[in-house]
Amino acid sequence: MNVESRPISYSGGHTLMHFSDNMKESVYYHYSPTYRYSFGIESLDDKILNTSNSYLRFTYLLNRKNTKNAQRNLYFQSGLANKDNNNFYGIHGDWETRRYFVGFNYKEVKNIIDYTDKHIQFGVAPYLGEYDDFHTWLMLKTKKNSINNKQITYPMLKFFKGNVLLELGYDKKTDWDIHLMYRF
Amino acid sequence: MIRLLFLTILSVNFINSDEDQHMHQHSHSHDVYVQGEKLEVDQKRFKKFLDGLNNSQVAVVNVNGMVCDFCARGIEKTFVKDKAVKRIDVDLERGKVLIAYTKEKEIDFDEIKNKILANGQNAIDFIILDI
Secondary structure, eight states: OGGGGGSSSSTTTTEEEEEHHHHHHHHEEEEEEEEEEEEEEEEEEOOOOOOEEEEEOOOOOEEEEEEESSSSEEEEEEEEESSSSEEEEEEEEEEEEESEEEEEEEEESSSSEEEEEEEEEEEEEESSTTTTTEEEEEEEEEEEEEEOOOOOOEEEEEEEEEEEEEEEEEETTTTEEEEEEEEE | OOHHHHHHHHTTTOOOOOHHHHHOOOOOOOOOEEEEEEOOSOOOHHHHHHTTTEEEEEEEEESOOOOOHHHHHHHHHHHTSSSSSSEEETTTTTTTEEEEEETTTOOOOHHHHHHHHHTTTTTEEEEEEEO
């Protein structure tokens, strides 16, 4: 799983996230009344269009399939901006086992220029940690947005223990991807 | 369901101080056997979980969709709010949640199912062990 693969927490759960990449820098807090949906607020600086927005965000679990060794999810995600109708919406899907992860994200963003943002992510756990262990994942992320229209693929490392999760990715063209998540 | 009831009845007063008399551990396996019935829990983990517990009931719950530590955190947080819960453990490898309750607690599978569903996973079945 990755940071965006868990856009909804457990019932009554709070989540605080920081996200930074070549496109944006954001701080996002959400609350999940149930495991089916979450709502929250996000403060986002768009580095490409040089704009800042605050969003009221809503995420809904469209479909989930649990099996003994895997979980598959499909989410609807949306954000209402505080100005200029700079709203966004999209879908996110993932499938994961304890060993493997595959996820995708597709987002339509309204801004000074409207654009789409999409990525696919693959992951493998080099070892299977138990509950309370320190967990590590090796990921590969490929992303593209309709502004620069370039496909960028780069490796990521993911670590989590307890309620804290950190994802780090690096590409020499786009610099660092940093995602930090805390659940409480 | 019949198998569940059978296991539950068999396990009454199981694992007291004379643990070896009741729990037969196969040295070539990581599973725990309760009077010949395979419990399918990690032997070391299960023994550690039981360590120091007495006058309790343990619910061993099979859960679907429990594929990562970070995703299972809410299960522990939900159950520990119940004052009748003495201890909880999550076995990711075997997809099991172990919950130790006080002896007085009337364990209801629907309640367990709902608490696990609140975390987004599905409880499939369970057995209760009296210790």
